[in-house]
Amino acid sequence: MPEPKSLRVAYGEALVELGATNGKMVVLDADLAHATMTSMFEAKYPERFFNFGLAEANMMCAAAGFAHSGFVPFASTFALFGTGRAYEQIRNSISYVNANVKFGLSHSGLSVGEDGGSHQSIEDIALMRVLPGMTILVPCDPIETRKAVFAAAAIDGPVYIRVARPIVENITTESTPFVPGEACVLREGGDICIAATGLMVKEALKAAELLAALGIKAAVVNFHTIKPFDSKRVLDMAKGCGAIVTVEEHSVIGGLGSAVAEVLAGNSSAKFERIGIQDRFGKSGKPADLFAEYGLTAANICSRCEALLGRGVG
């Protein structure tokens, strides 16, 4: 099994690999090439790498200009500064005109850790999800990150790849299906379904183990694509299990939890709960300490599932 690594390293490696066959690809960064790992592409293809310095808004519009001129730009910075500071640039110069721009933005979510709430993007999925025509990919491990980069290049239009910073083990394999827009069932189970995205997929799988020990059969579905959203899978889950829990390293407002709620509302009476960041900001701390405090752990997922099913102490 390929070794654990940070998703940003997997992202950098995938860019280098893609660059070998895709001559139209250019990579842009905003003074974070050594953090987003686009520095790997820069080392290999310096003539196709452009550092814009600390100027995220300029970089995003310049990416649109590259796309309008026949290139396939991958623009990178931290998720907060890409989707946040450059939001309106993405909205009008990229999304509004369906420009073929990809942005792999790293340091998403609480797992940024010690840098604190000013750097932890917990709203980026929400910001991108309201944009018509946007594709949002949230890989859960290094293998999936590579697939997301290749899938993004194959899509004609804007794609946001949400990249996390911690070093993580692979939980999928080369042969696990990865089709943008199609959620992937990682574990079957008929009592409750845990829908997870990004780093939370691993916690969901661990939670399913804990639940199994309690006699509860939990399915785990990996929503590596938040947009276009796999509504059909949600309705199937609701019918099959009657109870759905969403888990994301993002605000419960506007992300996976909201997307599932929007599908269920009026269409299903399945029991439902959203685990994620409950309408508050992040703060400094070690990622594991933050996950514990914010309830992004297998143990919490397990007890929320039990409570939703009316079992355990809740």
Place this chain on the structure above:
Amino acid sequence: MDNASLTQKARQLRRDILKMLYLCQSGHPGGSLSSLEILMALYYKVAKTDSRKPRWEDRDRIVLSKGHACPALYAVLADRGFFPREDLWRLRQIDSHLQGHPDMNKTPGIDASTGSLGQGISIAVGMALAAKTRKAGYRVFCVIGDGEAQEGLVWEAAMAAAHYKLDNLVVLMDHNGLQIDGPNDQVMGLGDIAAKFAAFGLETRRADGHDIDSIAGALGSGHAGKPLFVQCETVKGKGVSFMEDNPGWHGKPMNDKEYAAAIAQLGGTVDA
């Protein structure tokens, strides 16, 4: 405080910065060490602040726009009595008020939350404009990085500062020549920064950014009707030989050996 004591103080504060960063194994040594004397000139010589009344209405405002250098600010604030020095050793821990980037709602003495580069200088413009509107006499000091000046927002702020004739605003640049991906000139050249600020309508001066008297001297009056820009010449990582002028130390944790060597260079021992 006389100059000899300030020099001693700077060495002690550098050790505090390194201890904080070593203990949390994250954060930004290079830019913290380069901003120290700029912050000391403000807090020990020039600015009106009172640690017993951190929100005193007529205090001078100090905005560290390059928020990642907050270990230097925290060391100074603790030394000035805004909070206990022991708090420093909990930097970036989950139950600490000392966040990875300055937080005005958590830490006494912080006038503006920063960390997303480019925003602090615009906040400072608003504070200076508010002082003018209130006919209050306080000044607003804002410390920015040179890489930070690549943000368009910085120039929008400069334009507004000159337009509104904010002579109660001082922008101090920590001009260390480096950012994360390398030297400013290689990443995104800024050209003659002082000339650019002058073209935007600011009074511009230069100072030795590691000489407290030189910085304080540049902050005097004589810029009526214009905001003041002071380009402070600094060395990133100042005081630790292997960190000096090395972009690799922008945001790298120290291992035990590096920490011990750094503390020794600053005349200390690791458990002091």
